Amino acid sequence: MPSPVVTKKLDDYRWIIPKSGKMKTEGIIYADSMMMESLREDGSLQQVMNVACLPGIVGRSMAMPDIHWGYGFPIGGVAAFDGETGIISPGGVGYDINCGVRLMRSELDAAQVADSLPKIVKALFKNIPAGIGSKRKDLRISAKQMNNVLKKGVRWAAAEGFARTDDTPYIEAGGCIPGADPNTVSERAYNRGRNQLGTLGSGNHFIEVGVVDSIYDGPAAQAMGLEPGKLTVMVHTGSRGLGHQVCDDYIQVLLKAAGKHHIDLPDKQLCCAPIRSSEARRYLSAMACAANFAFCNRQIIGYWVEETFQEVLQMSPRSIGLSLVYDICHNMAKQETHEVDGRSRSLCIHRKGATLALPPYAEGLPERYRRVGQPVLIPGDMGRSSHVLVGTETGWKETFGSCCHGAGRVLSRKQAKKSAKGRAIIRELEDRGIYVQSAGKGTVAEEMSDAYKDVDKVVNIVHNAGIAKKVAKLAPLGVIKG
Amino acid sequence: MLLAPAWSKELEKQLTYMPFVALSIIFRAEDPRTPVVSTRRQAVDLGCAVPIDREPTHDRLHSSCRSVHDFDTKGQFGVPGMLPRYEYLDHTADVAFKAYGTTVEEVFEHAAEALVETMTDLNEIQPMAQYTLTVTAEDLEMLMVRWLNELLYRFETEELLLGRFHVNRLKDFRLTASCRGERLDPARHAIKTGIKGVTYHGLYVKQQQNTWESRVVLDI
Numbered sequence: 001m002p003s004p005v006v007t008k009k010l011d012d013y014r015w016i017i018p019k020s021g022k023m024k025t026e027g028i029i030y031a032d033s034m035m036m037e038s039l040r041e042d043g044s045l046q047q048v049m050n051v052a053c054l055p056g057i058v059g060r061s062m063a064m065p066d067i068h069w070g071y072g073f074p075i076g077g078v079a080a081f082d083g084e085t086g087i088i089s090p091g092g093v094g095y096d097i098n099c100g101v102r103l104m105r106s107e108l109d110a111a112q113v114a115d116s117l118p119k120i121v122k123a124l125f126k127n128i129p130a131g132i133g134s135k136r137k138d139l140r141i142s143a144k145q146m147n148n149v150l151k152k153g154v155r156w157a158a159a160e161g162f163a164r165t166d167d168t169p170y171i172e173a174g175g176c177i178p179g180a181d182p183n184t185v186s187e188r189a190y191n192r193g194r195n196q197l198g199t200l201g202s203g204n205h206f207i208e209v210g211v212v213d214s215i216y217d218g219p220a221a222q223a224m225g226l227e228p229g230k231l232t233v234m235v236h237t238g239s240r241g242l243g244h245q246v247c248d249d250y251i252q253v254l255l256k257a258a259g260k261h262h263i264d265l266p267d268k269q270l271c272c273a274p275i276r277s278s279e280a281r282r283y284l285s286a287m288a289c290a291a292n293f294a295f296c297n298r299q300i301i302g303y304w305v306e307e308t309f310q311e312v313l314q315m316s317p318r319s320i321g322l323s324l325v326y327d328i329c330h331n332m333a334k335q336e337t338h339e340v341d342g343r344s345r346s347l348c349i350h351r352k353g354a355t356l357a358l359p360p361y362a363e364g365l366p367e368r369y370r371r372v373g374q375p376v377l378i379p380g381d382m383g384r385s386s387h388v389l390v391g392t393e394t395g396w397k398e399t400f401g402s403c404c405h406g407a408g409r410v411l412s413r414k415q416a417k418k419s420a421k422g423r424a425i426i427r428e429l430e431d432r433g434i435y436v437q438s439a440g441k442g443t444v445a446e447e448m449s450d451a452y453k454d455v456d457k458v459v460n461i462v463h464n465a466g467i468a469k470k471v472a473k474l475a476p477l478g479v480i481k482g
Numbered sequence: 483m484l485l486a487p488a489w490s491k492e493l494e495k496q497l498t499y500m501p502f503v504a505l506s507i508i509f510r511a512e513d514p515r516t517p518v519v520s521t522r523r524q525a526v527d528l529g530c531a532v533p534i535d536r537e538p539t540h541d542r543l544h545s546s547c548r549s550v551h552d553f554d555t556k557g558q559f560g561v562p563g564m565l566p567r568y569e570y571l572d573h574t575a576d577v578a579f580k581a582y583g584t585t586v587e588e589v590f591e592h593a594a595e596a597l598v599e600t601m602t603d604l605n606e607i608q609p610m611a612q613y614t615l616t617v618t619a620e621d622l623e624m625l626m627v628r629w630l631n632e633l634l635y636r637f638e639t640e641e642l643l644l645g646r647f648h649v650n651r652l653k654d655f656r657l658t659a660s661c662r663g664e665r666l667d668p669a670r671h672a673i674k675t676g677i678k679g680v681t682y683h684g685l686y687v688k689q690q691q692n693t694w695e696s697r698v699v700l701d702i
Contacts, residue, residue, distance in 0.1 A: 071681050071682070071683050071701070095678045095679045095681075095701045096678055131673050131676070132601060132602075132637075132673050132675070132676040134668075188635060191635075191638075191639045192635065192638045192639060195638070195639070196638070201676060202673075202675050202676035202702070203675055203676060203678070203702045241638045241678075244678040244679040244701070245635075245679075247679065248627075248631065248679050248680075251682065252624075268682060269681075269682055269683060439673055482675075482676065
């Protein structure tokens with residue numbers, strides 16, 4: 001039985017794990033006392049400590065309030081490494097490279113289209129491939145096109161007609177991570193991805209039709225076009241089989257590299273290589289390819305969402321007014337410049353189940369968001385609200401501009417199914433006015449609300465800790481799941 | 483090839499549940515590729531037409547308590563105290579299972595079944611065609627990951643659902659298996675969930691006394 005992790009309370013929302021053993025830095029958990037109690041049991045605190053042992057770590061090994069146990073790095077973990085002397089680790093990004101969220105707002109009043117909602121959900125389910133083995137017959141990608149998807153990201157999708165307007169200012173990194181060389185992606189990964197562009201996937205991926213329920217920050221909400229009562233659509237998906245294969249391929253490469261470079265790993269799944277090594281460079285390139293695939297994926301699905309609304313409501317795009325609020329990643333390693341101890345440093349920031357949160361006036365923000373900061377999108381689970389926040393200066397300084405990504409699971413899928421036995425989850429949700437269509441027969445029970453932490457609590461913690469600021473709350477009306 | 487008379491299908495259904503060691507001929511008229519076999523063991527080894535009875539429950543671990551090899555040697559199903567072929571474990575975010583076998587080959591076969599059962603109902607996969615898969619690795623754990631990932635890869639790229647596994651040879655971390663299955667048919671194959679990848683977490687393949695055991699966590 002591992003010994004309990006020692007923590008020190010810094011304030012109501014910050015807990016420190018002091019340096020001990022081979023840790024090169026402290027750990028910090030953003031949580032309240034109740035959440036800390038449950039965290040002590042799932043092994044994620046130990047993982048925060050393990051990450052703190054890796055070479056070249058800058059700042060603390062961080063954990064967001066939705067933290068839970070993951071492979072090597074905890075999910076909800078953030079760690080920065082020196083751009084010259086640090087490491088890169090696929091475990092710090094995750095299997096689903098650039099799993100992320102896209103939020104669209106509309107001019108539609110949820111009350112006015114309420115009667116059409118079941119039809120909209122059914123049509124979305126029909127038009128957007130969800131679940132295993134599903135794909136649209138009208139999207140076939142040649143090998144040459146795949147190369148461009150991987151190199152150009154959203155720019156390829158836009159050139160192919162999957163964009164009504166130029167969305168790139170409202171997508172993290174402009175929808176394309178530079179340095180993506182398709183030759184670093186294995187044939188296996190390529191083959192897995194070719195049939196899966198424009199598919200939602202399964203598990204916790206979804207499309208959610210919602211309504212703006214509450215506004216906490218008027219000017220920020222106005223900048224984003226979020227008004228109470230208006231319909232929104234959120235898409236949550238990632239790089240599908242291509243990203244997963246890239247992760248698996250490079251875990252094997254970096255396992256060997258860690259040995260070759262004599263890196264002492266407290267956990268094999270923290271396999272890594274020095275950033276300057278050839279192995280690390282190849283992984284970064286392949287990771288960028290997978291990230292660009294995911295950006296394209298969400299762009300295409302977003303376009304099909306717009307088409308579906310037009311088809312069901314028989315209204316023009318202008319009257320529907322669906323437009324992109326923002327598209328963010330929550331599994332990524334990015335090369336960024338930050339001020340550390342008064343000097344500018346190039347860092348490689350690993351955010352696994354955590355998002356970038358640029359503060360007001362940060363470089364890279366589109367003009368519309370310059371004064372308010374970058375939208376941070378926190379999807380809730382199937383039955384609970386989603387949240388929109390913005391980055392803050394405090395977050396930029398403390399967490400290198402990072403925030404949580406969602407709620408985090410508390411029940412295993414088996415426990416969830418057991419707990420759901422005898423309950424008609426879909427009926428329960430429908431009774432609350434939430435329509436669910438799911439491709440997977442077990443998924444609905446596995447993904448029920450009770451299986452997740454309360455996202456409201458998670459969001460309140462980051463807000464009260466000052467690392468992000470609440471802007472709006474969205475209530476779910478319809479969900480399609482893989 | 484003789485065509486199966488109508489009465490033989492009823493007999494096949496009844497014989498499935500009877501503790502015989504050897505059966506007479508089993509036919510499947512609609513699949514001319516299925517060879518004529520003279521014993522149940524042969525039929526099982528070829529993975530054809532003999533469903534392995536499995537009754538998943540919600541109240542206990544989802545598992546099968548029958549081994550075809552034990553059936554043949556002991557001549558009955560469900561021997562008390564027998565290990566299951568596999569069992570699913572509690573895991574917060576993903577799916578974890580343990581696979582068991584009397585030989586190392588068996589544990590790889592049963593792990594494959596556990597993987598496929600996560601995606602869809604194993605019993606619904608018809609053994610329409612046979613495929614030979616070969617994987618190599620540096621050690622047994624890596625071999626397990628590569629083996630299971632190969633099955634995932636075949637599913638994702640060819641929509642191939644493999645449901646019957648027979649490891650022909652496993653030596654020097656090189657595995658060759660005969661697998662039987664069919665293309666995904668959404669009308670018949672109930673979809674459960676997709677698998678993102680086979681992880682290395684808590685992974686082991688080891689022998690304890692007379693049993694081989696493997697623990698695998700799947701990222702879903």
